[in-house]
Amino acid sequence: MKVAVIGCTHAGTAAIKNILNLYPNAQIDVFEKNDNVSFLSCGIALYVGGVVNDPNGLFYASVEEFESLGVHMHMNHExxxxxxxxxQLQARDIKTNEVKDYSYDKLIITSGSWPVTPPISGADLENVLLCKNFNHAKEIIKRSEPVENVVVVGAGYIGVELVEAFEENGKNVTLIDSEERILNRYLDDTFTAPVEASFEQxxxxxxxxxxxxxxxxxxxxxxxxTDKGEYNADLVVMCIGFRPNTELFKGQVDMLGNGAIIVDEYMQTSVKDVYAAGDCCAVNNNATKQPAYIPLATNAVRMGTLVAHNLVKPVLAHPGTQGTSGLKIYNHNIASTGLTESAAKLAGLSVDSAYIRDNYRPEFMPENAVIQLKLVYETETHRIVGxxxxxxxxxxxxxxxxxxGIANNMTIEQLALTDFFFQxxxxxxxxxxxxxxxxxMAKEAEKVKKQEAVLV
Structure with a gap:
């Protein structure tokens, strides 16, 4: 069995490792534009901030390792x-410009994503950088050292992490975003306000x-x-978001409107023997029950693993995702799963929420901390969605x-009565x-009480 893998970051790496275990006689050809594999881009801010001193630690697989196991690694090949x-596919050696044709029995598309780059005048100036791969990380480190004024465009996870890293390196930092709040895709305003306050302080x-x-x-x-002002900048890092890197397959496999490849629960595309995984494709969102584009390393690793298991026949279905993610900014430990209240409403769900702010330990304990926790649930079914x-x-x-709980359609009543230990x-x-x-539950009971009062 000849297997061609296009792209080798998280999904590609997971697919290859599992294919080697499951089908040791498979001939694997990997085509990767970069000279490295398995780069953890989530570590770029840690590298910039000096938390990680050795960038080689941001890799968890190597070209040499795969080649020693018999994998044909076509690095710097587009x-x-x-x-x-x-x-059939055609690949060009970026270094020599030589073009060759290759055939395969099974194709795995793990071509990933690429930063969104709007057509902004002056984007070709020196020191306007992207933030995605290892080469970007090295450029950001190198060019940020002598500068004073850094502008980060985009207030998603990568953007806010870079802001923290640059500020801790003594830079004058400006964060620009078209939304009124940072991290608005992941968190409601109660949870973004403390981080914004820390930035301003x-x-x-x-x-x-x-x-x-x-x-x-x-x-x-x-x-x-911008449309509201101007900001001094010796360095600009663009972190607006990511788009699926799937131009090569348009018109050949089914896609969402944004170019994300649609796969079934076994990672099969609309074409037989063609599979896709990772940031290049959509995944079923358990909160909405619809396919969605959720580019996360965790999703990519799971999907790449499933491609290998289902390569010969469908045996292991994808359980869907909740888009679960976490973040640490200064003293703030943050995590989210599923949908925010605003995102749920945009998705057409009728939802409500419950919120607590409380000490996590009994008040008699000498040390304590405040926890803020929000639950979003469907009003009709009481199913938890975020x-x-x-x-x-x-x-x-x-x-x-x-x-x-979301993956298993848990209701607020079931969570309320779940057995958790006390100490x-x-x-x-x-x-x-x-x-x-x-x-x-109390909120829903109050609604029922009010409805009954109206009927009376």
């Missing part, structure tokens, strides 16, 4: 065309609700111009628990997860 019906300029119109400078960027947490202490694992060092007699679900 796939220029692919005919999925004829099972440290002198970070939050230019929110603004859209970049152009970059100005002579050769090198000097200013960022949750968020923030605290100076680390309660992020609570969100993993709720993630399991004063760790929690109260009513665990915070039970507590927030009980708040939701």
């Amino acid at each position: 796939v220029t065309s692919c005919n999925v019906n004829k099972k 440290r002198g970070i300029n939050l230019a929110l609700g603004q859209t970049v119109s152009k970059f100005e400078g002579t050769g090198t960027v000097e200013k960022v111009i 949750a968020q947490v923030i605290s100076d202490a680390d309660f992020t694992q609570a969100i993993n628990t709720i993630s399991v 004063p060092h760790y929690n109260k007699p009513v665990n915070y997860l039970n507590q927030v679900a009980m708040e939701a």
Whole structure:
């Protein structure tokens, strides 16, 4: 069996490792534009901030390792065309410009994503950088060392992590985003406000609700111009978001409107023997029950693993995702799963929420911390569809628990009565997860009481 793999970051790496175990006689050809595999881009901010000193630690597989296991690694190779019906592809060696044709029995598309790059005037100036791969990370480190004024465009996870890293390196930092809040895709305002306050306390300029119109400078960027102002910039890092890197397959396999490849629960595309995994494709969202584009390393690893298991025949179905993620900014430990209240409403769900802010230990304990926890649930079914947490202490694992609940269609009543242990060092007699679900139950009971009163 000849297997061609296009792209080798998280999904590609997981697919290869599992194919080697499951089908030791398979001939594997890997085509990767970069000279490395398995780069953890989530570590770029840690590298910039000096938390990680050795960038080689941001890899968990190597070209040499795969080659020693018999994998044909075509590094610095760009796939220029692919005919999925004829099972043929063409790849160009970026270094020599040599082009070769290859055939395969099974194709695995793990071509990943690429940063969104709007057509902004001046984007070709020096020191206007992207933030995605290992080469980007090295450039950001190198070019940030001598500069004073850094502008980060995009207030998602990568953007806010870079802001923290640059500020801790003594830079004057401005964060620009077209939304009115940071992290608005992942968290409701109760959970973003503390982070914004921490940024402002440290002198970070939050230019929110603004859209970049152009970059100005002579050769090198000097200013960022928005629809509401202008900001000095010796370095700009673009973190607007990501798009699926699937141009090669348009018109050949079914896709969402944004180019994300649609796969079934066995990672099979609309074409036989063609599979896709990772940031290049959609995944079923258990909160909405619809396919969605959720580019996360965790999703990519799971999907890549499933491709290998289902390569010969469908045996292991994808359980769906909740888009669960976590973040640490300064003293704030944050995590979320499923949908925010605003995202749920945009998805057409009728939802409500419950919120608690409380000490996590009994008040008699000498040391304590405040936990803020929000639960989003469907009003008709009481099915949990999302949750968020923030605290100076680390309660992020609570969100993993709720993630399991969403995957299994858990209701607020079921969570309220779930058996969690009590020990004063760790929690109260009513665990915070039970507590927030009980708040939701009380809210729904009050609604029923009001309806009955109206009927009377």
